[in-house]
Amino acid sequence: QGNFLADNNPSRDTLEIKFSQAITRISFVFATVEAEGLPGDQPSLIYLNALLGTTTVGSTSTRGTWPTGGDFYPQGTLTYDSGGQSFDTVKIDVPYQGPTEAVDFMVDTIIIRTA
Numbered sequence: 639q640g641n642f643l644a645d646n647n648p649s650r651d652t653l654e655i656k657f658s659q660a661i662t663r664i665s666f667v668f669a670t671v672e673a674e675g676l677p678g679d680q681p682s683l684i685y686l687n688a689l690l691g692t693t694t695v696g697s698t699s700t701r702g703t704w705p706t707g708g709d710f711y712p713q714g715t716l717t718y719d720s721g722g723q724s725f726d727t728v729k730i731d732v733p734y735q736g737p738t739e740a741v742d743f744m745v746d747t748i749i750i751r752t753a
Contacts, residue, residue, distance in 0.1 A: 642669060642744030650741060652731040655748075660690070660724035663751035665717040670702055670732055670740035672711065681712030682740035684732050688718055688725040695725040711744075724753040 645651055670682045685699045702712030718728075732740045 642667075642746045644671075644742070644744040647742075650732060650734060652729050653743075653745065654727065654729050656727045657750070660726050660753035661750045662722055662724060662753050663717070663719045664688070664728055664748065665715060665750075666748040667713065667715050667746045668702065668730075669711040669713045669744045671742040671744065672740040673738075674704055674710075679738075681714075682732050682735050684714075684716055684730065684740075684743055686716055686718050687729045688720060689727040689729070690723075690725045691727075695720055695723050712740075 645653075664686070668684055670684055672682055681702045681704065683699045683701055685697065687697045688695045696718065698716065698718045700714060700716050702714035704712050716730075730743070730745065732743050
């Protein structure tokens with residue numbers, strides 16, 4: 639841990655991961671790239687859409703938490719469990735949520751469960 643996967647484009651992107659076999663669960667650590675706002679401001683949402691081919695199986699979203707002690711970006715864990723429904727692709731993004739919200743994200747420690 640401590641080394642995140644991030645793109646080199648400083649704008650909003652979607653990370654699409656296609657798996658070579660069907661899975662039913664994914665979990666990963668993330669950080670949203672944003673500056674801490676005013677006291678009480680919440681970090682931006684990060685979204686995950688799970689697909690089987692081109693058909694959406696389900697989706698989820700969550701927020702990180704502002705860290706203490708030197709780390710700058712909100713961090714957390716996002717988990718999606720399909721309840722046994724297979725999927726083979728995930729799309730992860732932080733869509734536009736306002737001018738002071740996250741502009742990008744990083745992921746680490748991706749753990750899956752195969753179907």
